[in-house]
Amino acid sequence: MKFTWFNLMPWPYLPDDFREKHRSVWVDIDSRLFDPAKGHEVYNSYMDMLEYAGTLGFDGIGVNEHHQNGYGIMPSPNIIAAGLARRTSDVGLVVLGNSIALYNPPTRVAEEFAMLDCISGGRLVAGFPVGTSMDTNYCYGQIPALTREKYQEAHDLIRRAWSDPDPFAWNGRYNKLRHVNIWPRPIQDPPPIHIPGGGSVETYDFCIDNTYSYSYLSFSGYIRAKALMQGYWDRVAERNAPDESPYRAGFAQTICVADTDEEAERLYSEHVSYFYNRCLHVYGGFADAPGYRTIKTIQTGALSQYAPPVGGYSELTWKDLIDQGHVIAGSPETVRQRMEDLIKGLNVGNVFCLMHVGNMPMDKCMHSTKLFAEKVMPHLRDMFPDYKDDDRFWCKPLAKQVKPGSLPVEKEVAALVGGKD
Amino acid sequence: METKTVQTHHVPVRYFEGGPSSGKGGEPLVYLHGAGGITAEDPFLAKLAESYHVYAPLLPGYGDSEECGELREMLDITLHSWDVVDALGLKDPILVGHSMGGMIAAEMAAIAPNDVSRLGLICPAGLWLDDHPIPDIFAMLPYELPAVLFHDVEAGTALMTAGVTLDDPEWLKGFLVQNARQMGMAGKILFPVPDRGLSQRLYRVKAKTVLVWGDGDKLIVPAYAHAWKKAIGGAEFVSIPEAGHLMTLEKPEHVAKAISRLA
Numbered sequence: 234m235k236f237t238w239f240n241l242m243p244w245p246y247l248p249d250d251f252r253e254k255h256r257s258v259w260v261d262i263d264s265r266l267f268d269p270a271k272g273h274e275v276y277n278s279y280m281d282m283l284e285y286a287g288t289l290g291f292d293g294i295g296v297n298e299h300h301q302n303g304y305g306i307m308p309s310p311n312i313i314a315a316g317l318a319r320r321t322s323d324v325g326l327v328v329l330g331n332s333i334a335l336y337n338p339p340t341r342v343a344e345e346f347a348m349l350d351c352i353s354g355g356r357l358v359a360g361f362p363v364g365t366s367m368d369t370n371y372c373y374g375q376i377p378a379l380t381r382e383k384y385q386e387a388h389d390l391i392r393r394a395w396s397d398p399d400p401f402a403w404n405g406r407y408n409k410l411r412h413v414n415i416w417p418r419p420i421q422d423p424p425p426i427h428i429p430g431g432g433s434v435e436t437y438d439f440c441i442d443n444t445y446s447y448s449y450l451s452f453s454g455y456i457r458a459k460a461l462m463q464g465y466w467d468r469v470a471e472r473n474a475p476d477e478s479p480y481r482a483g484f485a486q487t488i489c490v491a492d493t494d495e496e497a498e499r500l501y502s503e504h505v506s507y508f509y510n511r512c513l514h515v516y517g518g519f520a521d522a523p524g525y526r527t528i529k530t531i532q533t534g535a536l537s538q539y540a541p542p543v544g545g546y547s548e549l550t551w552k553d554l555i556d557q558g559h560v561i562a563g564s565p566e567t568v569r570q571r572m573e574d575l576i577k578g579l580n581v582g583n584v585f586c587l588m589h590v591g592n593m594p595m596d597k598c599m600h601s602t603k604l605f606a607e608k609v610m611p612h613l614r615d616m617f618p619d620y621k622d623d624d625r626f627w628c629k630p631l632a633k634q635v636k637p638g639s640l641p642v643e644k645e646v647a648a649l650v651g652g653k654d
Numbered sequence: 655m656e657t658k659t660v661q662t663h664h665v666p667v668r669y670f671e672g673g674p675s676s677g678k679g680g681e682p683l684v685y686l687h688g689a690g691g692i693t694a695e696d697p698f699l700a701k702l703a704e705s706y707h708v709y710a711p712l713l714p715g716y717g718d719s720e721e722c723g724e725l726r727e728m729l730d731i732t733l734h735s736w737d738v739v740d741a742l743g744l745k746d747p748i749l750v751g752h753s754m755g756g757m758i759a760a761e762m763a764a765i766a767p768n769d770v771s772r773l774g775l776i777c778p779a780g781l782w783l784d785d786h787p788i789p790d791i792f793a794m795l796p797y798e799l800p801a802v803l804f805h806d807v808e809a810g811t812a813l814m815t816a817g818v819t820l821d822d823p824e825w826l827k828g829f830l831v832q833n834a835r836q837m838g839m840a841g842k843i844l845f846p847v848p849d850r851g852l853s854q855r856l857y858r859v860k861a862k863t864v865l866v867w868g869d870g871d872k873l874i875v876p877a878y879a880h881a882w883k884k885a886i887g888g889a890e891f892v893s894i895p896e897a898g899h900l901m902t903l904e905k906p907e908h909v910a911k912a913i914s915r916l917a
Binding site: 260370371374376377378379406516517518523524525526 | 721723726792793794795798827830831833834835836837838839840841842845846847
């Protein structure tokens with residue numbers, strides 16, 4: 234199993250009456266709710282938390298990209314990942330991912346990911362999302378019906394930019410580049426690639442054909458995800474993929490661990506409520522620009538990645554959220570059992586653990602994270618013994634890694650020119 | 655109106671045709687619909703067909719017509735629209751367009767000024783004034799649309815919700831598919847800001863031009879009429895009282911009368 238401690242980086246100061254006074258947490262969220270001085274604290278504490286998780290035995294620490302979004306203040310996950318690369322070791326850096334259709338030219342992603350891979354010593358796990366309609370169309374102005382074609386071209390360009398040893402010309406529909414020749418190059422050839430998807434058959438096939446891991450990053454939990462993931466596994470079988478390795482898939486799950494089930498509710502319910510009520514308060518008009526999804530996807534009736542349950546999240550109590558699997562919370566034993574259901578039920582080898590929830594303070598987040606790492610994760614390590622050697626979907630760091638602080642001491646520098654201290 | 659199909663270079667095109675075919679009143683008129691699309695029962699088409707021989711082609715993806723992935727940019731769409739006129743065997747028809755269709759018609763007249771001598775623009779899209787940002791129809795929920803599309807919001811709401819059964823999942827799926835096909839296509843022309851550089855080309859238009867605007871247009875407000883009038887020298891401006899953006903539905907007779915000034 235590969236466990237990634239994932240942080241969306243929510244803004245923790247949305248007001249109590251956010252739902253009533255504001256129409257959306259995303260796209261046109263009121264900029265006056267953002268306080269840059271508080272932002273200084275928020276970013277640094279979130280990065281501290283990611284680094285802390287990196288010391289507890291998680292396989293990866295994860296970041297992602299959103300724009301104009303009150304629950305995800307990471308327009309550039311690469312900036313965060315660069316900071317993390319310096320202050321962590323061994324743990325994978327899961328950047329899930331860069332919305333490659335938004336970079337002009339997309340060789341920028343090839344370059345930045347290569348930089349991250351070099352700085353971190355080959356610890357990059359790369360993600361290439363199409364991007365949500367909110368980010369891609371409404372914030373970044375991409376024409377919905379052309380987004381997928383542009384994404385596809387960006388993907389092909391990045392892969393070639395990583396692998397072709399010689400300069401080449403790229404005469405694409407969306408990118409015209411006479412001299413593609415990126416410096417630096419990634420250590421991994423190529424870095425493992427994970428593709429977030431929301432149920433479209435085209436994305437299933439894209440992952441299967443390229444040996445990419447398909448990630449379903451929903452907030453609605455593992456029970457509601459079963460139909461979608463089954464669709465993926467059916468497609469894996471139909472398309473005669475050489476194996477059904479669980480590492481071909483990943484899933485994001487909100488998880489809160491405490492000493493007992495009751496304690497979990499007492500410690501975390503207000504923060505879970507903050508997330509589901511304020512952070513997921515997205516104006517419906519921004520959910521899905523017409524043309525963004527393919528007709529085939531709509532016709533298959535695939536659930537929208539952000540479709541709230543009937544009645545909306547705001548109606549759900551702590552008990553509802555737990556019973557319906559939106560959130561896995563409780564004692565280490567309760568969480569272990571439900572994680573087993575998740576992992577077996579969805580057949581996923583990659584789990585993106587959403588352990589910082591809403592406006593959760595760092596002490597509670599550390600408590601929950603540590604309990605998961607020490608009392609849950611070790612029991613879930615060998616869920617798929619048949620595939621324990623499948624390393625196709627994870628990073629392969631250099632055996633010998635440079636650590637920060639490798640400069641010679643000043644005395645040695647002085648000795649270079651015959652100086653004395 | 656009859657529903658027919660004509661083959662063009664890229665894709666077969668559906669169109670509605672009707673009206674007298676010879677002598678007085680039989681002059682060909684090509685009508686280009688707005689982002690909401692058009693049906694054979696459209697009251698404005700019926701009104702036009704009393705005086706002209708009307709051809710109303712659907713953009714690919716509209717109604718039951720085939721989609722066309724090859725049309726991506728404004729130039730593709732402008733040239734495709736000329737392909738349609740050619741395929742219909744028409745020379746210098748009266749060219750009329752509403753909203754997005756007006757934008758396409760103006761592009762056609764700008765790119766081939768010697769082939770269009772009469773141009774009717776009904777509250778066309780295509781220009782952008784920073785002081786009057788056009789509401790983002792792509793980010794509106796269906797129930798929010800009547801307020802920006804109609805002068806009489808209540809009557810407009812009744813018109814838009816007739817036959818709507820949101821609680822039927824099959825109906826809803828059909829609606830989503832149609833919306834994705836039609837508005838997905840419209841997005842290539844209008845999203846995210848409905849300006850594809852037309853203002854730099856309008857000086858080329860030679861056609862006698864009539865601009866028709868509803869004085870209650872809340873989507874593309876009447877301030878735009880003045881920008882258009884300035885951009886196309888000699889254009890005649892007709893303001894329709896108590897009419898919103900969908901004035902072809904609200905005031906079909908008045909709009910048709912304004913178009914008759916082209917004759």
